[in-house]
Amino acid sequence: xxxxxxxxxxxxxxxxxxxxxxxxxxxxxxxxxxxxxxxxxxxxxxxxxxxxxxxxxxxxxxxxxxxxxxxxxxxxxxxxxxxxxxxxxxxxxxxxxxxxxxxxxxxxxxxxxxxxxxxxxxxxxxxxxxxxxxxxxxxxxxxxxxxxxxxxxxxxxxxxxxxxxxxxxxxxxxxxxxxxxxxxxxxxxxxxxxxxxxxxxxxxxxxxxxxxxxxxxxxxxxxxxxxxxxxxxxxxxxxxxxxxxxxxxxxxxxxxxxxxxxxxxxxxxxxxxxxxxxxxxxxxxxxxxxxxxxxxxxxxxxxxxxxxxxxxxxxxxxxxxxxxxxx
Amino acid sequence: xxxxxxxxxxxxxxxxxxxxxxxxxxxxxxxxxxxxxxxxxxxxxxxxxxxxxxxxxxxxxxxxxxxxxxxxxxxxxxxxxxxxxxxxxxxxxxxxxxxxxxxxxxxxxxxxxxxxxxxxxxxxxxxxxxxxxxxxxxxxxxxxxxxxxxxxxxxxxxxxxxxxxxxxxxxxxxxxxxxxxxxxxxxxxxxxxxxxxxxxxxxxxxxxxxxxxxxxxxxxxxxxxxxxxxxxxxxxxxxxxxxxxxxxxxxxxxxxxxxxxxxxxxxxxxxxxxxxxxxxxxxxxxxxxxxxxxxxxxxxxxxxxxxxxxxxxxxxxxxxxxxxxxx
Numbered sequence: 001x002x003x004x005x006x007x008x009x010x011x012x013x014x015x016x017x018x019x020x021x022x023x024x025x026x027x028x029x030x031x032x033x034x035x036x037x038x039x040x041x042x043x044x045x046x047x048x049x050x051x052x053x054x055x056x057x058x059x060x061x062x063x064x065x066x067x068x069x070x071x072x073x074x075x076x077x078x079x080x081x082x083x084x085x086x087x088x089x090x091x092x093x094x095x096x097x098x099x100x101x102x103x104x105x106x107x108x109x110x111x112x113x114x115x116x117x118x119x120x121x122x123x124x125x126x127x128x129x130x131x132x133x134x135x136x137x138x139x140x141x142x143x144x145x146x147x148x149x150x151x152x153x154x155x156x157x158x159x160x161x162x163x164x165x166x167x168x169x170x171x172x173x174x175x176x177x178x179x180x181x182x183x184x185x186x187x188x189x190x191x192x193x194x195x196x197x198x199x200x201x202x203x204x205x206x207x208x209x210x211x212x213x214x215x216x217x218x219x220x221x222x223x224x225x226x227x228x229x230x231x232x233x234x235x236x237x238x239x240x241x242x243x244x245x246x247x248x249x250x251x252x253x254x255x256x257x258x259x260x261x262x263x264x265x266x267x268x269x270x271x272x273x274x275x276x277x278x279x280x281x282x283x284x285x286x287x288x289x290x291x292x293x294x295x296x297x298x299x300x301x302x303x304x305x306x307x308x309x310x311x312x313x314x315x316x317x318x319x320x321x322x323x324x325x326x327x
Numbered sequence: 328x329x330x331x332x333x334x335x336x337x338x339x340x341x342x343x344x345x346x347x348x349x350x351x352x353x354x355x356x357x358x359x360x361x362x363x364x365x366x367x368x369x370x371x372x373x374x375x376x377x378x379x380x381x382x383x384x385x386x387x388x389x390x391x392x393x394x395x396x397x398x399x400x401x402x403x404x405x406x407x408x409x410x411x412x413x414x415x416x417x418x419x420x421x422x423x424x425x426x427x428x429x430x431x432x433x434x435x436x437x438x439x440x441x442x443x444x445x446x447x448x449x450x451x452x453x454x455x456x457x458x459x460x461x462x463x464x465x466x467x468x469x470x471x472x473x474x475x476x477x478x479x480x481x482x483x484x485x486x487x488x489x490x491x492x493x494x495x496x497x498x499x500x501x502x503x504x505x506x507x508x509x510x511x512x513x514x515x516x517x518x519x520x521x522x523x524x525x526x527x528x529x530x531x532x533x534x535x536x537x538x539x540x541x542x543x544x545x546x547x548x549x550x551x552x553x554x555x556x557x558x559x560x561x562x563x564x565x566x567x568x569x570x571x572x573x574x575x576x577x578x579x580x581x582x583x584x585x586x587x588x589x590x591x592x593x594x595x596x597x598x599x600x601x602x603x604x605x606x607x608x609x610x611x612x613x614x615x616x617x618x619x620x621x622x623x624x625x626x627x628x629x630x631x632x633x634x635x636x637x638x639x640x641x642x643x644x645x646x647x648x649x650x651x652x653x654x
Contacts, residue, residue, distance in 0.1 A: 210560030214568035233537030241541035263593030
């Protein structure tokens with residue numbers, strides 16, 4: 001298994017991608033890593049580590065796409081960026097997957113342009129892990145498709161189900177359409193039409209509401225990219241908001257020092273299900289390859305788990321199963 | 328000040344509306360209450376309480392609109408429901424405001440049909456309180472307008488600012504457009520157009536993201552009713568989800584009994600900013616009257632605060648200020 005890692009992506013490159021990938025390398029003897037990025041910077045960082053050099057390669061990619069670059073423009077103009085070079089390596093079959101903590105839009109654009117779509121797929125989508133009381137579930141679309149056509153929504157739901165089953169180990173994944181009420185006739189005309197399409201899908205449980213996310217009333221929550229993106233970023237902000245609230249209560253003298261320490265410990269443990277580091281990255285579903293993007297602030301642990309996630313996608317043949325189900 | 332109270336609305340009528348309103352009556356000597364609902368049921372409940380009978384009136388409304396009734400149909404077919412009778416009382420000037428923990432859609436429909444719109448208002452909107460690290464802020468629209476036209480969004484933002492200033496005591500309220508990114512050109516065509524309209528508004532801080540809600544980067548978060556409604560219900564589910572998570576950690580043996588008790592106490596205190604009982608209800612902005620709706624599960628405390636909120640709306644002349652600002 002060869003995984004290419006964007007060593008010039010995210011807020012903490014090259015340190016975190018390299019450290020995380022070397023963790024993964026250490027845990028899996030059959031793994032090989034290709035680091036993609038500016039050679040000089042990468043080599044300097046790699047010198048700080050001890051690792052099995054026979055399983056690590058560096059591919060030079062001098063240009064850097066940062067978080068502020070416009071995705072499609074960056075992919076077209078920076079042909080020597082780590083993202084473009086890495087995705088091209090994957091296209092050429094030189095690695096089994098590419099993972100990045102870089103610019104999500106640029107990686108999506110590069111994946112779509114260079115890898116192309118899987119046979120039968122109308123549109124690729126970003127499916128995001130979402131924390132619930134039953135563990136992570138899937139939110140789709142998380143920002144790639146701001147408007148949702150019924151035939152796209154149907155495919156996103158189906159691809160989400162396959163990912164849930166194959167990678168997340170959820171049997172018979174349930175699909176719910178995020179809506180403003182449970183009744184079939186709720187929502188905009190677009191949502192009503194999507195509801196009708198989804199009715200043909202095995203596992204569709206109907207409309208679900210905002211309050212149904214935490215109890216995981218569905219395993220795949222289908223929504224448009226606007227709702228998905230806002231919910232995703234809102235959800236990510238919950239843990240730090242809570243920590244802040246607890247601290248504020250303490251500052252107001254409502255809590256004794258002992259209570260505060262206990263509460264902080266409890267919060268840390270209780271909020272583990274929210275910890276994105278445990279999954280590391282979110283997959284683009286529908287592209288002809290395995291391309292995973294992580295949070296810009298990815299820690300080494302997150303990078304390691306993103307690589308494991310990629311391996312999981314390859315080994316479970318998610319893409320083969322998507323093609324089989326759509327054709 | 329005369330407030331009419333829907334005593335046949337919500338999950339716990341007549342008990343909670345009556346208990347809550349009598350609390351309010353007790354705290355404010357200038358307040359008069361009109362209970363609207365089935366007379367027999369209300370009288371029986373009122374007999375359980377001691378209160379100043381000279382300031383309380385019961386108006387008979389035998390029909391009940393429940394949570395499953397279709398809003399507009401219910402308003403048209405159940406002309407003797409507490410909602411229709413109560414809103415008509417307000418229309419006739421027999422009370423200064425109407426508050427209800429009943430069917431939101433039905434109250435919105437009745438308020439719009441019977442009270443009509445304020446001069447210059449294109450569409451009424453539901454503005455919802457939203458918990459942030461700085462206290463409650465406003466989310467508009469929270470479900471009344473699933474699609475958002477730019478000219479409506481502009482008015483919602485303006486009405487939201489006035490409500491923030493007059494009722495919530497927030498000076499120079501900032502308006503943000505919930506979007507998938509901060510840059511001006513982000514979002515759907517609809518959102519880009521709304522952004523252009525909002526640029527003309529004093530206090531507009533631009534696009535804001537899901538992660539900007541908790542830190543209250545804006546005071547008025549403008550969004551369509553789909554996003555607003557999903558976010559609102561998701562937000563409401565956070566406290567119980569957290570309590571569940573803490574309990575789960577305890578059940579898994581991760582926490583000692585002592586830690587658990589401490590954490591539960593801390594959570595209770597820290598989550599006070601989330602407690603909707605403290606505000607009680609959300610106003611419809613743009614209708615020609617003061618009509619406030621609360622959560623179906625409203626406690627007596629929530630009902631009391633909903634009444635206080637209504638008084639606040641009347642005394643600060645929110646509606647007069649909205650008309651002045653729009654015309």
